[in-house]
Amino acid sequence: MRFLLLVCLLLGCGSSVALDRSRVEGYLLPNGLQVLLKPGYERDHVSIRLVVGIGFDDFPCDQQELPHLLEHLLFSGIDDSGEGGLEERMQALGGEWNAYTSSADTTFVIEAPARNQRKVLDLLLAVLNDTQFDQDDLDNAKRIVEREDGGHYTRLQRWLDRQDLGHGASDQLAVELGLKCAERSPVQDMTLAQVNALREHWYASNNMTLIIVGGLDKLLPAYLERSYGELEPVAPGERRVLDGVSHEAEHQRVLTRGWLGNSARLHWLFLEPVLDDKHEQTYDLLQRYLDWALYRELRLKEGLSYGPWSGRESFGDSGLLSLNADLDRNRVEDAQQAMGALIERLRKDGLEPVAFERIRQAAIDREAWTSQGNSALADYYWGALNSYADGRFDDPARRLRQVSLEDANQALRQLFAEPGYVRVERPLLGYDELVGLIALGVGVLLALGLAWKRRRGS
Ligand SMILES: [Zn+2]
Numbered sequence: 001m002r003f004l005l006l007v008c009l010l011l012g013c014g015s016s017v018a019l020d021r022s023r024v025e026g027y028l029l030p031n032g033l034q035v036l037l038k039p040g041y042e043r044d045h046v047s048i049r050l051v052v053g054i055g056f057d058d059f060p061c062d063q064q065e066l067p068h069l070l071e072h073l074l075f076s077g078i079d080d081s082g083e084g085g086l087e088e089r090m091q092a093l094g095g096e097w098n099a100y101t102s103s104a105d106t107t108f109v110i111e112a113p114a115r116n117q118r119k120v121l122d123l124l125l126a127v128l129n130d131t132q133f134d135q136d137d138l139d140n141a142k143r144i145v146e147r148e149d150g151g152h153y154t155r156l157q158r159w160l161d162r163q164d165l166g167h168g169a170s171d172q173l174a175v176e177l178g179l180k181c182a183e184r185s186p187v188q189d190m191t192l193a194q195v196n197a198l199r200e201h202w203y204a205s206n207n208m209t210l211i212i213v214g215g216l217d218k219l220l221p222a223y224l225e226r227s228y229g230e231l232e233p234v235a236p237g238e239r240r241v242l243d244g245v246s247h248e249a250e251h252q253r254v255l256t257r258g259w260l261g262n263s264a265r266l267h268w269l270f271l272e273p274v275l276d277d278k279h280e281q282t283y284d285l286l287q288r289y290l291d292w293a294l295y296r297e298l299r300l301k302e303g304l305s306y307g308p309w310s311g312r313e314s315f316g317d318s319g320l321l322s323l324n325a326d327l328d329r330n331r332v333e334d335a336q337q338a339m340g341a342l343i344e345r346l347r348k349d350g351l352e353p354v355a356f357e358r359i360r361q362a363a364i365d366r367e368a369w370t371s372q373g374n375s376a377l378a379d380y381y382w383g384a385l386n387s388y389a390d391g392r393f394d395d396p397a398r399r400l401r402q403v404s405l406e407d408a409n410q411a412l413r414q415l416f417a418e419p420g421y422v423r424v425e426r427p428l429l430g431y432d433e434l435v436g437l438i439a440l441g442v443g444v445l446l447a448l449g450l451a452w453k454r455r456r457g458s
Contacts, residue, residue, distance in 0.1 A: 021371065022395040024381065026388065035224060036381055036388070040374040042217035046117045047378035048110040050124060051209040051385065054202040057103040057316070058240045061181035065145055067202075068101040069187060072141040078130040086127070095120045107382060109374060114215035118223050121404045125227055127201060135192060137168070142187045149184055169255060169267040169423040170313050170320055177271075178246035179316035184265025205231035211381050216373040228410050243316035245271065252422040262436060264329045266424035268339055270317035271382070272312075273341045273414040281399045283321060286360050287312050289351060289408070290323060297342050298325055304335045321415060329430045336422065347416045350409040360400060367397040 025037040040047075043406055056064045077086045095112035108127075112120040133141075167175060174180035210228060212220070272283055287310050294308040305325035312319050323343075327335050371380040387394035429437070 003198055020376065021380070022276045024388075024391060024393065025125040025171040029205065029225060029229045031229055031231055033228055033231060034209040035221075035228075036209065036211045037216055037220065038213045038377065039216050039380070040212075040214040040259070040377060042374050044114050045111055045340060046114050046120075046212055046214035046216070047374040048108075048112065048117075048120065048124070049209075049378050049382045050110075051109040051205055051211065051382055052106045052108075053104075053207045053209075053239070054106055054198070055102050055104045057242055058202075059185075060240075062185050063190070064185040064188060065149075065187045066185075066194060066198055067106050068145055069141050070198050070203075071099045071101050071106050072144055073133045073137055073195060074127055074131050076131055076137045076141075078126045078132075081287045086123075089123055090120070093120050093123065097124075114217070116218070117212070117214075117217050121223070122227065125231075128231065130426075131349075133192075138190075138192055138195065142190070145187050169265070169317075169425055170311075170322055172255060173249055173320065173421050174315035176247060176249035176314075177318075179243050179318055201234060201237055201275060203342055204234040206233040206236060209385060210365060211378050213378040213381070225434060231317065241317075242305075245316075249421055251419060252424075256422045256428050257425045258427040260429050260431070261330045261427040262430050262432075264327050264332050264424060265423070266325045266327055266332055266335050266339065267423045268323040268336075268343070268420055269423065270321050270415050270418065270420040272321050273411075273417075275411055275414075278399065278407060279405055281396070282403050282407055283312060283319065283415075285345060285356075285363060285400065285403055285408055286411055286415065288363055289319060290321075292338075292355065293342060293346070293352055294323055294325070297338055298335060302334070302338050304331050304338060319450060329426055330432075332426070334422055336424075341398060343416055343420075346412060351405065351412060353405055356405050356408060360403065364397045364400050367400070 019041065026035065028034055054067050056067065059066055075083060075086065077083045078084065081088070093116040095110055095111060095116065097108065097110040099106065100106045107123060109122060110124065117163050171180060175182050205228070208231075210224070272279075275282055290310040294310060298308040299303045305327050308323070308325040311322045311324065313322070313423070323339055325335050325339070381388075381393065384393050
């Protein structure tokens with residue numbers, strides 16, 4: 001018996017059998033609300049994500065902050081005790097909550113003790129159904145949103161944004177290409193009517209997904225049908241078509257950041273051509289490969305940059321893949337040359353098979369330990385909703401295994417078929433230039449003084 005128990009412990013019987021991350025219990029309530037339930041390792045806790053399908057990108061540039069405003073307004077309170085009373089209720093249940101608006105969705109994020117899961121879900125439902133807000137609440141939410149965006153949008157900031165001085169290199173390129181709004185949308189003019197219309201049209205059961213991971217209550221499905229099943233659906237609205245590339249951008253630009261300093265950043269950005277198959281995984285692997293290639297080339301071989309890196313970001317309907325390096329201001333040209341040579345070599349010779357296989361295998365192995373714990377797993381499902389169908393999420397490890405060296409090389413050739421966009425970020429003046437300018441100024445003064453003396457003497 002004891003032997004059996006030992007074998008069981010060693011082989012991992014019972015609850016410690018590996019959790020199949022890609023499988024969930026998923027179904028639609030009759031009102032269209034999508035429910036995803038997953039028993040997690042930590043049984044005394046639940047992670048809840050309520051994802052509402054409305055975000056910044058669903059609005060034109062002058063109204064983009066609308067969903068963010070509503071998100072804040074929904075914490076105004078459900079009765080006379082207001083915002084504070086609402087927070088007290090959540091505290092009393094031992095839970096914590098927050099909400100986030102992104103380009104694609106608005107999501108309520110809750111961590112709570114498993115024993116109170118139904119009460120916490122009740123409270124969230126009350127927030128959706130019973131929150132009342134008025135003009136004062138709206139003004140208050142506007143101030144908060146402005147502060148989160150870095151304070152009141154002054155005329156100077158607006159001007160700087162238009163001059164492209166306020167954006168990071170990739171944001172700024174996205175603005176040039178027409179993929180991103182040139183400036184923040186002004187919240188001051190937004191009205192209660194606009195916010196209420198947004199709530200009515202988009203905060204509907206058939207535009208929401210409820211994800212719950214952790215120590216699930218046995219009665220949860222029946223409870224959800226009784227409670228969340230009462231939310232009203234609406235006739236589904238058309239979501240706004242994402243912006244595509246509509247403008248030409250310059251191949252190379254220098255962006256001024258601050259006044260004085262010897263550091264600089266080099267960014268080389270490429271639009272990701274859409275692949276027919278395995279788009280995400282293929283570019284993911286390419287990005288990892290390029291990370292390594294940059295490190296080897298710019299740090300180990302040339303010693304130009306301590307931590308060069310590659311990145312992927314999406315703007316509108318497009319993806320940008322970037323090669324980046326932190327540098328000394330006077331090494332920018334060398335670094336650009338080295339990066340150019342690397343790109344050229346990859347264009348010509350393709351990826352090294354051994355390095356590609358090593359990096360691909362590391363990426364596959366990584367999938368076994370990322371997204372550990374209820375909270376990370378719930379976040380993973382939230383981020384991967386696009387790949388969900390019939391109780392299954394795409395298994396990322398399996399998808400990575402499907403990307404062959406040939407696939408990656410083909411994507412690489414398409415990616416580097418265009419010359420890309422080079423952006424150098426640096427302060428207006430380096431210290432050497434400052435010293436040069438001071439010396440020049442002193443020289444001019446001396447010359448003037450001499451000339452003046454000579455004229456008096458003559
Ligand atoms: Zn906010």
